Amino acid sequence: xxxxxxxxxxxxxxxxxxxxxxxxxxxxxxxxxxxxxxxxxxxxxxxxxxxxxxxxxxxxxxxxxxxxxxxxxxxxxxxxxxxxxxxxxxxxxxxxxxxxxxxxxxxxxxxxxxxxxxxxxxxxxxxxxxxxxxxxxxxxxxxxxxxxxxxxxxxxxxxxxxxxxxxxxxxxxxxxxxxxxxxxxxxxxxxxxxxxxxxxxxxxxxxxxxxxxxxxxxxxxxxxxxxxxxxxxxxxxxxxxxxxxxxxxxxxxxxxxxxxxxxxxxxxxxxxxxxxxxxxxxxxxxxxxxxxxxxxxxxxxxxxxxxxxxxxxxxxxxxxxxxxxxxxxxxxxxxxxxxxxxxxxxxxxxxxxxxxxxxxxxxxxxxxxxxxxxxx
Amino acid sequence: xxxxxxxxxxxxxxxxxxxxxxxxxxxxxxxxxxxxxxxxxxxxxxxxxxxxxxxxxxxxxxxxxxxxxxxxxxxxxxxxxxxxxxxxxxxxxxxxxxxxxxxxxxxxxxxxxxxxxxxxxxxxxxxxxxxxxxxxxxxxxxxxxxxxxxxxxxxxxxxxxxxxxxxxxxxxxxxxxxxxxxxxxxxxxxxxxxxxxxxxxxxxxxxxxxxxxxxxxxxxxxxxxxxxxxxxxxxxxxxxxxxxxxxxxxxxxxxxxxxxxxxxxxxxxxxxxxxxxxxxxxxxxxxxxxxxxxxxxxxxxxxxxxxxxxxxxxxxxxxxxxxxxxxxxxxxxxxxxxxxxxxxxxxxxxxxxxxxxxxxxxxxxxxxxxxxxxxx
Numbered sequence: 001x002x003x004x005x006x007x008x009x010x011x012x013x014x015x016x017x018x019x020x021x022x023x024x025x026x027x028x029x030x031x032x033x034x035x036x037x038x039x040x041x042x043x044x045x046x047x048x049x050x051x052x053x054x055x056x057x058x059x060x061x062x063x064x065x066x067x068x069x070x071x072x073x074x075x076x077x078x079x080x081x082x083x084x085x086x087x088x089x090x091x092x093x094x095x096x097x098x099x100x101x102x103x104x105x106x107x108x109x110x111x112x113x114x115x116x117x118x119x120x121x122x123x124x125x126x127x128x129x130x131x132x133x134x135x136x137x138x139x140x141x142x143x144x145x146x147x148x149x150x151x152x153x154x155x156x157x158x159x160x161x162x163x164x165x166x167x168x169x170x171x172x173x174x175x176x177x178x179x180x181x182x183x184x185x186x187x188x189x190x191x192x193x194x195x196x197x198x199x200x201x202x203x204x205x206x207x208x209x210x211x212x213x214x215x216x217x218x219x220x221x222x223x224x225x226x227x228x229x230x231x232x233x234x235x236x237x238x239x240x241x242x243x244x245x246x247x248x249x250x251x252x253x254x255x256x257x258x259x260x261x262x263x264x265x266x267x268x269x270x271x272x273x274x275x276x277x278x279x280x281x282x283x284x285x286x287x288x289x290x291x292x293x294x295x296x297x298x299x300x301x302x303x304x305x306x307x308x309x310x311x312x313x314x315x316x317x318x319x320x321x322x323x324x325x326x327x328x329x330x331x332x333x334x335x336x337x338x339x340x341x342x343x344x345x346x347x348x349x350x351x352x353x354x355x356x357x358x359x360x361x362x363x364x365x366x367x368x369x370x371x372x373x374x375x376x
Numbered sequence: 377x378x379x380x381x382x383x384x385x386x387x388x389x390x391x392x393x394x395x396x397x398x399x400x401x402x403x404x405x406x407x408x409x410x411x412x413x414x415x416x417x418x419x420x421x422x423x424x425x426x427x428x429x430x431x432x433x434x435x436x437x438x439x440x441x442x443x444x445x446x447x448x449x450x451x452x453x454x455x456x457x458x459x460x461x462x463x464x465x466x467x468x469x470x471x472x473x474x475x476x477x478x479x480x481x482x483x484x485x486x487x488x489x490x491x492x493x494x495x496x497x498x499x500x501x502x503x504x505x506x507x508x509x510x511x512x513x514x515x516x517x518x519x520x521x522x523x524x525x526x527x528x529x530x531x532x533x534x535x536x537x538x539x540x541x542x543x544x545x546x547x548x549x550x551x552x553x554x555x556x557x558x559x560x561x562x563x564x565x566x567x568x569x570x571x572x573x574x575x576x577x578x579x580x581x582x583x584x585x586x587x588x589x590x591x592x593x594x595x596x597x598x599x600x601x602x603x604x605x606x607x608x609x610x611x612x613x614x615x616x617x618x619x620x621x622x623x624x625x626x627x628x629x630x631x632x633x634x635x636x637x638x639x640x641x642x643x644x645x646x647x648x649x650x651x652x653x654x655x656x657x658x659x660x661x662x663x664x665x666x667x668x669x670x671x672x673x674x675x676x677x678x679x680x681x682x683x684x685x686x687x688x689x690x691x692x693x694x695x696x697x698x699x700x701x702x703x704x705x706x707x708x709x710x711x712x713x714x715x716x717x718x719x720x721x722x723x724x725x726x727x728x729x730x731x732x733x734x735x736x737x738x739x740x741x742x743x744x745x746x747x748x749x750x751x752x
Contacts, residue, residue, distance in 0.1 A: 154645065169585075169586055169587045203542050203545060203629070211545045237633075237637045238635065238636065238637025238639075238641060239644070241638055242644070255631055257579040257613075258577060258613070258614040258627070258634070259634050261613045261614025261615045262635040263614070263638050263639065264614070265615030267642060267646070268618070269618040270643070270646055273678065277670045280673075283669075284669065286666070287670055290663045290666035290667065291654075291667040294650075294654050297653045297656075298649055298653045301653075302649065
């Protein structure tokens with residue numbers, strides 16, 4: 001839940017005045033992260049503040065950066081916290097975690113740890129973000145490993161929440177159960193949906209399908225359904241993500257990451273084909289003009305920027321990851337997603353759901369390594 | 377290589393006359409398989425024969441089926457072999473393998489085993505096809521497990537061959553090496569490309585990424601590259617499948633199956649969106665008319681039917697799997713693919729490549745189970 005009447009001191013530019021406003025939401029922003037850094041993050045912060053009058057931002061980055069955006073420097077719902085280092089997109093996790101202790105990413109996460117922000121958003125290196133968030137915030141009781149969850153559009157016009165998308169390349173059945181519980185809480189918090197349906201990603205619908213880990217996870221999830229802790233609807237297949245068969249689709253991080261990136265690759269190929277075909281000759285360029293309203297509507301519907309902002313679930317604080325290549329619009333979507341999660345008390349919902357499912361999650365969890373997380 | 381001057385006796389309707397023609401290619405067809413059976417497979421056979429004057433077909437199915445297509449019954453490059461049973465799309469592997477010994481699927485595979493056909497095509501139940509093919513034909517020396525390989529279109533305008541697409545849900549590093557060798561041979565045989573590039577599907581490009589199995593597979597593949605046995609280009613990610621970064625992408629069957637189906641789901645969602653947007657009101661319907669040539673060209677480019685026909689690699693005979701929901705056009709594409717593979721001596725190429733890579737493949741192969749194959 002948001003920190004009502006939050007008061008804190010920015011390291012460099014000052015502090016929010018002791019506020020009488022309740023339920024203001026404060027988001028810490030790693031302004032230096034991503035492929036583009038401040039030229040993308042700062043304009044996004046400006047538009048986010050304009051559309052969210054009850055939001056405040058803690059902008060974290062190099063002191064000289066703010067100068068590029070005087071509107072934010074003067075903004076009354078904005079404070080600046082300086083950080084002398086930046087985690088590069090290709091920094092190994094080890095370097096980001098141990099050698100860059102004053103990185104904008106880490107300082108931004110610390111704002112959440114210290115109660116100065118309700119959530120943090122970064123478009124930096126995923127592996128580093130997960131490692132630092134885990135180190136600084138720690139995992140929730142009952143959760144062995146945080147997971148990355150994101151929404152993908154489906155053909156019902158809604159979205160499917162998929163996790164894990166790459167934090168954990170080797171998972172046990174227990175981990176998959178934990179992901180299911182956290183994903184279910186995320187959907188409840190973000191969309192207000194009670195008891196969202198959960199599917200287990202597999203190579204077939206039948207219970208005998210899949211690897212040993214998947215079959216065991218299926219058993220755990222069926223137990224959770226019987227005890228009323230989860231609305232588990234059974235195995236789903238890759239195409240069900242886009243059909244919208246279940247609100248939440250659970251998988252290990254290797255499979256989720258490949259499925260997500262394969263989908264991104266296919267969408268990009270299809271967009272390229274459409275562009276090529278519409279510009280092949282002057283007649284086709286005319287046809288593109290005629291079809292412009294349709295192409296715009298279509299582009300809007302499949303615009304991945306609208307789904308930017310993955311949640312790092314299972315931590316003692318709200319952390320959102322924007323795509324590294326996000327533009328200002330996409331980054332502002334990630335900010336809005338973090339705002340919604342904080343506003344709707346995602347952390348409390350996740351904790352409550354974990355507590356309810358605790359008896360199921362008490363089983364032995366495999367001690368497989370979660371090294372070698374994915375690229376951004 | 378094709379059986380030159382092949383002569384054999386059809387069980388029911390006769391036999392091909394002793395032929396003086398050389399290099400005729402004979403394909404055995406499971407006419408009863410797939411979601412639709414003969415109404416799809418028989419018209420596909422007709423058009424395949426018309427476009428392949430040096431091909432012959434062995435049509436396998438229930439005796440009464442041929443009556444539905446008198447043109448094929450009278451065709452001089454066609455014989456009919458009767459089979460009294462049909463493997464249903466939802467038959468468990470056990471039932472298909474042990475209780476339906478006179479199924480059209482099994483009898484069609486036996487044509488290859490007995491040297492009466494150069495390849496077999498079925499659109500039946502994948503798990504059953506793999507199990508029966510493996511039982512009847514056996515695996516090639518040096519291959520622990522057959523894999524399913526298919527071509528997906530990429531943005532270069534060419535295609536990427538991906539394997540395994542679902543035959544093996546748990547793979548060792550050795551298995552992934554075997555898939556790489558077989559996939560490389562497949563691309564050489566089908567496209568005539570010497571030394572196709574091979575990528576290992578992973579969650580990042582760096583060698584430290586991925587699960588333990590993937591890291592070990594990366595080491596084996598790098599050894600194969602050093603010894604000149606494979607053109608291994610390193611790790612690739614999900615989006616590289618559609619970028620066309622490598623000619624062959626290797627992964628375990630669980631990951632491959634999910635990536636393939638997720639892509640199918642996304643493509644289907646996008647098609648649906650385009651249809652919806654172009655039919656939203658009369659103006660948009662007019663725009664659709666104007667854009668018709670573009671939409672047709674686009675549809676052709678992403679038409680998955682053009683990529684129908686997955687190869688079951690690693691068996692002592694050529695087996696091709698058509699999608700269960702294939703229409704006559706798609707099924708004829710699968711027939712053509714089997715024809716190309718036989719014509720270009722795929723089996724000999726795979727065997728030669730395995731022989732060359734034998735020293736690398738001599739490592740211990742994990743004894744993990746390959747139960748629970750995918751749905752069709």
